[in-house]
Amino acid sequence: IAGITQAPTSQILAAGRRMTLRCTQDMRHNAMYWYRQDLGLGLRLIHYSNTAGTTGKGEVPDGYSVSRANTDDFPLTLASAVPSQTSVYFCASSDKSSTGSSYNEQFFGPGTRLTVL
Amino acid sequence: QQPVQSPQAVILREGEDAVINCSSSKALYSVHWYRQKHGEAPVFLMILLKGGEQKGHDKISASFNEKKQQSSLYLTASQLSYSGTYFCGTEPSTGNQFYFGTGTSLTVIP
Numbered sequence: 001i002a003g004i005t006q007a008p009t010s011q012i013l014a015a016g017r018r019m020t021l022r023c024t025q026d027m028r029h030n031a032m033y034w035y036r037q038d039l040g041l042g043l044r045l046i047h048y049s050n051t052a053g054t055t056g057k058g059e060v061p062d063g064y065s066v067s068r069a070n071t072d073d074f075p076l077t078l079a080s081a082v083p084s085q086t087s088v089y090f091c092a093s094s095d096k097s098s099t100g101s102s103y104n105e106q107f108f109g110p111g112t113r114l115t116v117l
Numbered sequence: 118q119q120p121v122q123s124p125q126a127v128i129l130r131e132g133e134d135a136v137i138n139c140s141s142s143k144a145l146y147s148v149h150w151y152r153q154k155h156g157e158a159p160v161f162l163m164i165l166l167k168g169g170e171q172k173g174h175d176k177i178s179a180s181f182n183e184k185k186q187q188s189s190l191y192l193t194a195s196q197l198s199y200s201g202t203y204f205c206g207t208e209p210s211t212g213n214q215f216y217f218g219t220g221t222s223l224t225v226i227p
Contacts, residue, residue, distance in 0.1 A: 042218055045215050048213075050213075058214065090158060105161045105164060108158035110157075110158055
């Protein structure tokens with residue numbers, strides 16, 4: 001693995017189903033993030049994790065949950081998918097220590113295109 | 118909370134210059150700039166921190182007016198490879214949040 005990976009690449013899901021989007025990084029970054037990107041709205045932060053074992057809510061957390069059991073993995077779970085969760089989901093990571101910003105240079109994964117019918 | 122970007126779209130000929138602006142209603146700790154090409158992930162260009170520190174790639178320049186909560190990205194002598202959508206991202210001084218703007222579509226034509 002080189003960088004940050006996401007799985008699946010794309011998924012079509014029936015409304016009401018549970019879905020977990022996977023994200024793994026091998027850069028030993030302490031911070032990780034989940035965004036959703038919708039046309040005309042840009043990227044919006046769903047959840048973040050500043051270090052393993054901690055998570056926080058972003059701008060649009062409702063309907064989503066995350067966990068950060070270790071440094072490398074940051075899965076995003078939709079407990080009961082709804083059509084409004086149709087979007088492209090990006091995972092990102094950063095090394096918080098290299099600047100004073102909580103959101104340092106973010107490295108993005110390739111994205112997961114999710115369609116909820 | 119979402120920063121406002123302007124213009125929404127711009128078309129340039131190779132070699133021309135462009136400025137993209139980003140404005141926030143909140144006091145900011147940092148401003149970030151990313152470029153995203155169609156069907157790809159966003160790629161980091163620059164971070165500007167309160168107090169004047171900057172970190173970014175060569176050939177990219179930007180400014181950050183802390184008092185006005187505004188930032189501008191300067192693209193000079195544009196190349197075809199500059200085409201894409203540019204997003205500013207803002208980190209407010211409080212709250213541990215991050216907000217991307219809605220993007221500026223930049224097209225460079227020969």
